[in-house]
Amino acid sequence: MNNHPFHLVDKSPWPITGSIGLMTTMLGLIMWFHKLNYNLMIMGLMIIILTMIQWWRDVTRESTFQGLHTIKVILSMKLGMILFIVSEVLFFSSFFWAFFHSSLSPTMEIGLMWPPKGILPFNPINVPMLNTMILLSSGVSITWAHNALINKNYPQMIQSMIITVILGIYFSLLQLYEYLESPFCISDSVYGATFFMATGFHGLHVIIGTIFIAVSLLRMKKLHFSNDHHVGFEASAWYWHFVDVVWLFLYISIYWWGG
Secondary structure (H helix, E strand, C coil): CCCCCCCCCCCCCHHHHHHHHHHHHHHHHHHHHHHCCCHHHHHHHHHHHHHHHHHHHHHHHHHHHCCCCCHHHHHHHHHHHHHHHHHHHHHHHHHHHHHHHHHHCCCHHHCCCCCCCCCCCCCCCCHHHHHHHHHHHHHHHHHHHHHHHHCCCHHHHHHHHHHHHHHHHHHHHHHHHHHHCCCCCCCCHHHHHHHHHHHHHHHHHHHHHHHHHHHHHHHHHCCCCECCECHHHHHHHHHHHHHHHHHHHHHHHHHHHCC
């Protein structure tokens, strides 16, 4: 037995395979941009995805079946998730900075007006408003799931998590529809660039969050969580609430005020 509460991880191949995957993806992007050949990029992405699946499988095994995640380890994982969300806040702050820099003081190149001349922005009362209602509802359902877990009401938790996953998929499909019907594209001045970068990366985060919650749902069905040991689920709930808050800022600033 160890005489300390910390978990010293076993030898693992996943850091090196992850690095190889990232390098392959970067080289594949260069090949795609210059040679219009994306085979290497797809291979790199596959390496990264397989590495992620197996790495997280090992972490799940360590915590659920081997009992290696002590109170100290759980605290460090929670702090790691908090720091990751803080880094994501700064990531999205750069998009908001670019948007407000361009919109609060429009330059001569875009006609000294915002939105720039020729840009027809989305009506914030249509699909964007519906998506806002969907994400707010999903925030309620994931909180309901957390409450049900703490109160040991596992059937209710599974129901509310299924609702959250369905709402996340619904949001992504509506955003896809909105993109397909968009009257402007990413190359339409700084408006198109900031709009699609901010909403596109948020959409990517919604997809990742939906997968995160779906995996937590599968783990719950396999009884991996209890009312006092559910770090994986808690991390997915925090991430989902972050996605909700970012969307509210996006909706208010880009769709409503910026349009």
